[in-house]
Amino acid sequence: MAYKNLLVHLDDSETCAGRVAAAIVLAEAQDAYLTGLALAVETSMPTYIGGQMPVEVLEVQRAQVLERGQAVATRFDEALERSGRPGASRLVTGLDIDAARVVALHARHADLVVLGQEEPEAPPALPRHLAEDVVLSAGRPALVVPYIGAGKTLGRRVMIAWDTGREAxxxxxxxxxxxxxxxxxxxxxxxxxxxxxxxxxxxxADIALHLTRHGVTVEVQQTQVEEINVGDTILSRLADLGCDLLVMGAYGHSRLREVVLGGVTRTMFESMTVPVLMSR
Incomplete structure (x- = not known):
């Protein structure tokens, strides 16, 4: 059992290169084909505003968006060529309000999708909470890479946040x-x-036994905390153990285009220090 078809979301943010690097590392480890999904999305606007803008202005804006998307796809293709991994870029056009839905749709045709954590201080390259929306709606596992990038290794030392839930x-x-x-x-x-x-x-113990039957060497740890929340406890233990990947269930739902996340899930999206593999 291995991943053979991976998808990575591309944008023109400064953090995209680190996301692509992590996706390539995973593709190499799994001997997988890697597709880079670049979105050339226009900013949606009310009809009464768009209808008043000159056609020439709209065409120039559309051309600029397409040019940026093509540049993002080209950078991915160049990184892929340097790595020697099989794969290709895919450029999709549309509106910003549909970005998460489009990424989720393409993710359903992959074994896993690689996304990026939103950088809090940077202007968003796409609508906010794209990664969260995709994780909750794609129906596929997602590897969310911190905006600071992944470390030198990925998946060598792994922690599983286990709570017996369906998502976990x-x-x-x-x-x-x-x-x-x-x-x-x-x-x-x-x-x-x-x-x-x-x-x-x-x-x-039960999930550890399940993993052992798959040939995985597992250590089980338990901890009781009162003064700090569960998410911070997990982050602290990740650092203590030198882990380079966290595996956990994603808890949350969308409410009228607003993403409502569970407490630990929200903490990880805000404060992750290592890549997090999430499923829902």
Missing amino acids: ARAVNDALPILKQAEAVTVLSVNPRPGVDLHGEEPG
């Missing part, structure tokens, strides 16, 4: 191609209740 279970199985190649995998249960909520008498 799916994330673990979606991550199996990476977990089977990892040198160390830690299952972390934060504030588990033995014998309650499917944790069993020894929280984490």
Whole structure:
């Protein structure tokens, strides 16, 4: 079992190069084909405004958007050629309000989609919360790369945030191609209740046994915290163990175009320090 068809979302932000680099590392490890999806999206505007703008102005703006999209695709193709990996860029045009839906649609034809964390201080290259929207709607696992980029390794030392939930279970199985190649995998249960909520008498032991039967070497850890939240606890333990990847379920939903995330999921999208493989 391995990923054989990967998709990475491309944009003209300064963080895109790090995202592409992480996608190439994963493609090399999995011997996978890598597609770069570049979006040339125009800014949507009310009809009463767009209808008053000269056609010439709209055409110039459209040409500029297309040119930027083509430049993004070209940079990806050049990076791919340097890596020697098979793959290609794909340029799609549309409106900014449809960007997340388009990425999610293309992600459904891939084993995994690579996305980027939104940089808080930078102007968004696309509508805000694109990564969150795609994770919640694509139906495919997503690797979200921090805006600071990934480290020198990816998937060598992995932590699984385990809470027995459906989303976490799916994330673990979606991550199996990476977990089977990892040198160390830690299952972390934060504030588990033995014998309650499917944790069993020894929280984490059942999912560890499942992974062991797939040839994964697993260590189980449990921790109880009160003064800091679960998300911060996970981030702290990631640093303590020197992990280069977190696997977790994504919790949330969309409400009238507003993304509503669960607490730990929100913390990771805001403060992730390593790439996070999420499934929902």
